[in-house]
Amino acid sequence: MKEALEALGYEVFPIEGGWAAEKRRGxxxxxxxxSQEGEVRxxxxxxxxxxxxxLALAGVEGTWSRVLESEENFFAVVGPQDLPALVLAFEPGLYPKLLPRPPLACFKSSWVTS
Structure with missing residues (x-):
């Protein structure tokens, strides 16, 4: 599985009980x-x-900072053959198209504005 992630452009490194991989874009x-058991996050x-x-806070000069971020997660248990497709599907622009939209009848009418 390590080789599959590297082929997708991820930097892969060992962690306790398995592997971690990361790819940065801006x-x-x-x-x-x-995990070694095939659990994926x-x-x-x-x-x-x-x-x-x-900023001065209580008379002490310092620096104030704020970072706003969003985080999405997906958890599953997969075999080695399914990992590349799953990882690619989670990258931007692909995975929302794979999820079926629920019918509007599933929502309260007050939630639907158009």
Missing amino acids: GLVHQVFL LRKKRFLSEESRP
Whole structure:
């Protein structure tokens, strides 16, 4: 499985009980955590904004900062043959198309605005 992740452009490194892999693109980080039993966690972190400025707090000069980010996760147990497709499906622009949309009847009418 390590070779499959490297072929997809991920940097792979061992962790206790399995492997971790990471691919960075600008403000987006894709991570894969894989146990020896085949348990997979896919994580996507998107850094939305970052700001900082000098600030005095209780008379102490310092720097205030804020980072806004979003995080998405997907958990599954997969075999080695399914890992590459699963990882690619979780990357941007692909996986929402794979999930079926529920019928509008599943939502309260007050939730549907159009």
